[in-house]
Amino acid sequence: MQSQKSFAKNQTSGILYLVPTPIGNLGDMTFRSVEILKEVDIIASEDTRNTQKLLNHFDIETKQISFHEYNTRQRVPELVERLRNGENIAQVSDAGMPSISDPGHDLVVACVKQAISVVPLPGANAGLTALIASGLSPQPFYFFGFLNRKPAEQKRQLEKLANKEETLIFYEAPHRLKKTLTNMSAIFGADRSAVLCRELTKKFEEFLRGSIQELLDWATDNEIRGEFVVIVEGNAHPENPEEALPEMSVEDQVTNLISTGEKPNDAIKQVAKLRGLKKQDVYATYHHLRDSK
Structure with missing residues (x-):
C-alpha cells in the first residue's frame, strides 16, 4: 500500500502536475492551470508548437520539452530523474485531460513506482x-x-x-x-x-x-x-451469451467469427473455450469430420 500526501512539506522530490488544456475555447483554461504552468520548472508537452500558442495567449514563459508517443521510452526516465532532483513538472496533452489518448499514463505509472507525487488538476474533457x-x-x-x-x-x-x-x-x-x-x-x-x-x-x-x-x-x-x-445508447435488452450459445451451431459460430476477420484456427480455439469443448472436436465439427454438436 502507498499513501500520497500531495502537498506534504517534507517532500524531497518534485511534483508532477497533470494540467488539462482547453479542447477548443481558450476561455475554458482555469486560473489554477495558468498559475501552475507559470510556476513549474518545465512543461512536458505532447506538441510543443500547439502548446506554445496556449502559453503565448496567457503570457506563460515556462520552457517546454516534447513528450509524445514516439519518444516515451527516452523521456519517461529523463522526466522522472528531474522530478527526483526536485524539479516540478507540468504535463499537458494537445487538448483536454493528460493521460487520455496520450502517453501521460506511462509517466504517471513511473512516478507512482518512485513515490513521486502526481497532482491532477480538473478541467476540460x-x-x-x-x-x-x-x-x-x-x-x-x-x-x-x-x-x-x-x-x-x-x-x-x-x-x-x-x-x-x-x-x-x-x-x-x-x-x-x-x-x-x-x-x-x-x-x-x-x-x-x-x-x-x-x-x-x-x-x-x-x-x-x-x-x-x-x-x-x-x-x-x-x-x-x-x-x-x-x-x-447502452443496450436496453442485453443478451446472455451463455443462453444464446445453444441457438447457434458450432459451425455457424466459427463461421461468424471468421467473418469478422478472425483466422479459422483462432476462431475454432475461441468457440472451443466458450463451449467448454476440446479444440480438436470443434475442428472436426467445423470441417465436417463428424456430426455437429
Missing part, C-alpha cells in the same frame, strides 16, 4: 462535455476512446461492447467516422440511439442526435469535418 449534453443517460457510462483502426479488430471491439447497458463514449477522427458508424450499425443495430458531437466548445460546435442509421445517412450525405465524440 471532451468525453464528459459531450455526454452531459447528449440527451442520453449520463450514468453509468463506459468510456472507450478511440477504436482500433483495423476493420477486423474494430469489429471485435464493438462486438465485446454490444451487450453493455452503459452509455458508450468514443472518440473518432473525421476520415474514419463513416466506416465506424457502418460497423456500429451492423453490430449494435441500426435503430440504436446515438449522438455525434462535433467541434466541441468551438465556433462550429454541433450535436447530431438520432439513430445510428440516421447518423450514418448524414455522414454519407455531408462533408465530414472536425474531431468527433460519438455517444451511443
Whole structure:
C-alpha cells in the first residue's frame, strides 16, 4: 500500500502536475492551470508548437520539452530523474485531460513506482462535455476512446461492447467516422440511439442526435469535418451469451467469427473455450469430420 500526501512539506522530490488544456475555447483554461504552468520548472508537452500558442495567449514563459508517443521510452526516465532532483513538472496533452489518448499514463505509472507525487488538476474533457449534453443517460457510462483502426479488430471491439447497458463514449477522427458508424450499425443495430458531437466548445460546435442509421445517412450525405465524440445508447435488452450459445451451431459460430476477420484456427480455439469443448472436436465439427454438436 502507498499513501500520497500531495502537498506534504517534507517532500524531497518534485511534483508532477497533470494540467488539462482547453479542447477548443481558450476561455475554458482555469486560473489554477495558468498559475501552475507559470510556476513549474518545465512543461512536458505532447506538441510543443500547439502548446506554445496556449502559453503565448496567457503570457506563460515556462520552457517546454516534447513528450509524445514516439519518444516515451527516452523521456519517461529523463522526466522522472528531474522530478527526483526536485524539479516540478507540468504535463499537458494537445487538448483536454493528460493521460487520455496520450502517453501521460506511462509517466504517471513511473512516478507512482518512485513515490513521486502526481497532482491532477480538473478541467476540460471532451468525453464528459459531450455526454452531459447528449440527451442520453449520463450514468453509468463506459468510456472507450478511440477504436482500433483495423476493420477486423474494430469489429471485435464493438462486438465485446454490444451487450453493455452503459452509455458508450468514443472518440473518432473525421476520415474514419463513416466506416465506424457502418460497423456500429451492423453490430449494435441500426435503430440504436446515438449522438455525434462535433467541434466541441468551438465556433462550429454541433450535436447530431438520432439513430445510428440516421447518423450514418448524414455522414454519407455531408462533408465530414472536425474531431468527433460519438455517444451511443447502452443496450436496453442485453443478451446472455451463455443462453444464446445453444441457438447457434458450432459451425455457424466459427463461421461468424471468421467473418469478422478472425483466422479459422483462432476462431475454432475461441468457440472451443466458450463451449467448454476440446479444440480438436470443434475442428472436426467445423470441417465436417463428424456430426455437429
